[in-house]
Amino acid sequence: MTRKVLMKGNEAFGEAAIRAGCRFYVGYPITPQNELVEYMSRELPEHGGTFIQSESELATINIAYGIGVAGGDCLISSSSPGIALMQEGFSFACMAEVPIVILNVSRSGPGIGGIQPGQSDYFQMTRGGGNGDYRIPVFTPATMQEAVNTIYGSFEIANRYRNPVSIMVDGMMGQMMEPVVLPEAKAPLAEERIAAEKPWALVGRGTKPTRNVIKAYAPNTTILETQVLRLFKKYESMEAELPEAVLTDVEDAEMVFVAYGSAARIVAEVMTILKERGIRTGLIRPKTVWPFPNGAFDRLGERTKIVVSVELSMGQMIDDIERAVRGRYPVRLINRAGGIIPTSEEISRIAEEMIGAYR
Amino acid sequence: MKPIYEKTIGMTEAELSYCPGCGHGIAHKLIMDVLDKKGLLGDTIGVSPIGCSVIAHQYMNVEMCEAAHGRAPAVATGIKRVHPDKFVYTYQGDGDLASIGTTEIVHAAVRAENICVFFINNAIYGMTGGQMAPTTLIGQRATTAVLGRDAVRNGRPIHVSEMLATIEGAAYVERVSIDSPAAIRKTRKAIERVVEVQQRKLGLAFLEILSTCPTNWGVTAPEAMSWLRENMIPYYPLGVLKRPEGI
Ligand SMILES: Cc1ncc(C[n+]2csc(CCOP(=O)(O)OP(=O)(O)O)c2C)c(N)n1
Numbered sequence: 001m002t003r004k005v006l007m008k009g010n011e012a013f014g015e016a017a018i019r020a021g022c023r024f025y026v027g028y029p030i031t032p033q034n035e036l037v038e039y040m041s042r043e044l045p046e047h048g049g050t051f052i053q054s055e056s057e058l059a060t061i062n063i064a065y066g067i068g069v070a071g072g073d074c075l076i077s078s079s080s081p082g083i084a085l086m087q088e089g090f091s092f093a094c095m096a097e098v099p100i101v102i103l104n105v106s107r108s109g110p111g112i113g114g115i116q117p118g119q120s121d122y123f124q125m126t127r128g129g130g131n132g133d134y135r136i137p138v139f140t141p142a143t144m145q146e147a148v149n150t151i152y153g154s155f156e157i158a159n160r161y162r163n164p165v166s167i168m169v170d171g172m173m174g175q176m177m178e179p180v181v182l183p184e185a186k187a188p189l190a191e192e193r194i195a196a197e198k199p200w201a202l203v204g205r206g207t208k209p210t211r212n213v214i215k216a217y218a219p220n221t222t223i224l225e226t227q228v229l230r231l232f233k234k235y236e237s238m239e240a241e242l243p244e245a246v247l248t249d250v251e252d253a254e255m256v257f258v259a260y261g262s263a264a265r266i267v268a269e270v271m272t273i274l275k276e277r278g279i280r281t282g283l284i285r286p287k288t289v290w291p292f293p294n295g296a297f298d299r300l301g302e303r304t305k306i307v308v309s310v311e312l313s314m315g316q317m318i319d320d321i322e323r324a325v326r327g328r329y330p331v332r333l334i335n336r337a338g339g340i341i342p343t344s345e346e347i348s349r350i351a352e353e354m355i356g357a358y359r
Numbered sequence: 360m361k362p363i364y365e366k367t368i369g370m371t372e373a374e375l376s377y378c379p380g381c382g383h384g385i386a387h388k389l390i391m392d393v394l395d396k397k398g399l400l401g402d403t404i405g406v407s408p409i410g411c412s413v414i415a416h417q418y419m420n421v422e423m424c425e426a427a428h429g430r431a432p433a434v435a436t437g438i439k440r441v442h443p444d445k446f447v448y449t450y451q452g453d454g455d456l457a458s459i460g461t462t463e464i465v466h467a468a469v470r471a472e473n474i475c476v477f478f479i480n481n482a483i484y485g486m487t488g489g490q491m492a493p494t495t496l497i498g499q500r501a502t503t504a505v506l507g508r509d510a511v512r513n514g515r516p517i518h519v520s521e522m523l524a525t526i527e528g529a530a531y532v533e534r535v536s537i538d539s540p541a542a543i544r545k546t547r548k549a550i551e552r553v554v555e556v557q558q559r560k561l562g563l564a565f566l567e568i569l570s571t572c573p574t575n576w577g578v579t580a581p582e583a584m585s586w587l588r589e590n591m592i593p594y595y596p597l598g599v600l601k602r603p604e605g606i
Contacts, residue, residue: 024440050440054433055466062430062463066437069424070404074437092427191442202422202438204402204445213416214424217409 004179009144009169010035012180013103014043016151017075021186022101023049024067024074026060030082031115032171033105037077049188057082061089061100068098069214071194071201073155077103079171080121081112084129090164091130094231095216097200099158102136102166103151105174108312108339116339117171117262122316125168126290133228135235137242138290139167140260144178146287152183157242161234162200168289170312172262172341238291245293246285251301253282255355256329258321259310260286262341267310269344270351277348279355289317294324304329305358310347311335330358369395371420380580382570383412385537386450386479386546391419393550394446403446404438406431408460410452411485419450429460432467435474446557448475453494454484457519464523471528471562475553478519478565481572482591489575493517496594500577516594520567524600530562532600536569538587542597549599552606561603569595 108118218224369391431449491501556564
């Protein structure tokens with residue numbers, strides 16, 4: 001029987017990783033994800049795993065890269081400014097094709113900003129602040145259960161593509177408690193099995209005829225272009241295989257909201273309120289924001305008059321929405337910044353005014 | 360007939376592309392020869408961060424990865440935690456270790472990671488073309504200090520080994536040189552010791568190797584050896600700063 005347990009988000013995220021077989025975690029304290037660092041420091045050693053409190057997020061990503069090149073399954077986590085410090089390492093790991101699972105429990109910026117939940121890291125996560133042509137999948141779960149399932153599945157995805165994979169949740173999800181069904185515990189990858197399961201990993205050459213070397217530096221343009229093209233073949237498969245969105249009532253809607261994570265939870269309430277006021281609304285909730293679920297927007301029909309992005313930022317996802325909509329509908333923004341969570345009533349009022357102009 | 364010198368199988372067949380008189384080649388061969396003699400080549404994982412020796416893996420015949428500029432001790436930490444019984448080392452320049460990567464080396468030492476760090480101090484930024492390094496000597500010319508390093512304007516050179524020796528987790532710290540056959544023989548012995556420190560899991564083993572960069576020092580290869588001896592060694596005294604019992 002599957003039993004529901006009540007857990008705090010950050011702790012559930014850690015437990016999901018452990019159950020996925022992850023035995024390596026590296027982190028540095030930053031609110032609102034401290035409970036995850038603390039949870040891993042307690043729980044991982046109990047499971048024969050390795051917890052490292054690093055000296056900085058720069059070290060976090062580079063220790064994780066070391067764990068990755070050695071064939072270990074590693075989770076790292078941080079919050080917005082900490083993720084900013086890791087970005088050189090993200091680019092490096094993509095070039096060197098090293099799997100790492102990255103969790104951003106985001107707060108609001110810019111700068112050190114505030115510790116309140118925000119979604120202003122959308123560009124940071126989807127565009128990357130690291131240098132060069134690289135891509136990292138970004139998953140955006142909206143419930144604790146979904147976050148747990150996503151983290152649980154992310155190690156397999158990172159290993160399959162030999163690429164970092166990221167999960168972006170905001171501080172609200174890290175801090176709240178919700179009942180979850182924890183997935184079945186998988187056995188971790190034993191050190192003796194690494195060479196067989198990850199033949200590219202560094203384990204020492206032993207008696208192998210060829211040795212493994214993991215590189216991120218390209219000594220000439222031909223080598224670099226060849227590698228970038230190879231990476232982009234991989235990113236193309238990600239674009240074909242990974243995009244996901246949950247669609248609610250979109251076929252019939254005159255107003256289609258687009259929201260992910262915590263914002264999507266508020267929009268669900270907004271839809272009930274607006275229905276009572278005679279407005280037909282729908283929701284596209286991206287579960288991945290890179291690759292963006294462009295196909296979801298082809299499901300909108302002739303009844304749709306307006307697409308509205310609801311974001312806890314000054315509007316970042318809206319760029320991707322515009323691209324997916326390709327001029328077929330007007331795209332507008334309802335948002336708050338600074339870590340302020342708008343109420344469903346506040347959004348409903350703005351939405352009602354908005355639709356008035358398009359009816 | 361007994362050969363008096365044989366190329367170690369720890370080095371690949373590739374021709375070294377370092378400049379004539381550069382100390383990297385000597386340091387590479389010494390480290391690889393020791394690992395070969397100790398039978399460790401098959402159990403070794405090396406990390407080469409950015410710097411002229413980012414391509415060390417073309418020559419060092421062991422499994423290796425590159426690391427971002429300065430981050431090798433963090434990367435080696437990760438590798439060692441996955442494979443605690445493999446021999447794990449970093450090979451870092453002075454720009455890499457003493458400037459951009461000071462935090463990573465200090466904290467790898469604080470954590471007493473069981474890794475070996477080979478610190479190639481040539482008192483200059485080689486790869487980027489001769490800019491001042493934290494280790495550049497007072498009066499030494501660099502492209503970012505064309506009149507020579509000035510203590511007031513540029514600060515004084517850092518003694519990395521002395522600094523690390525103050526950290527408890529740094530089990531072994533020594534400074535050696537490659538300026539003469541005698542110095543090279545001593546360096547070889549020192550490499551044997553740092554390898555042993557890791558094999559016995561005693562903590563971080565750190566070997567600073569004073570080295571040459573004739574190209575960016577603006578001298579010939581033989582002059583570089585004398586320059587190192589006459590200028591670097593007086594400022595960076597050779598010797599063991601710290602050693603655990605029994606090593
Ligand atoms: C983040 C970052 N900053 C700067 C550089 C440019 N860079 C490459 S090598 C190097 C210095 C290398 O000097 P050193 O570590 O002393 O090694 P050497 O080349 O002398 O062997 C610098 C600054 C870089 N690659 N990455």
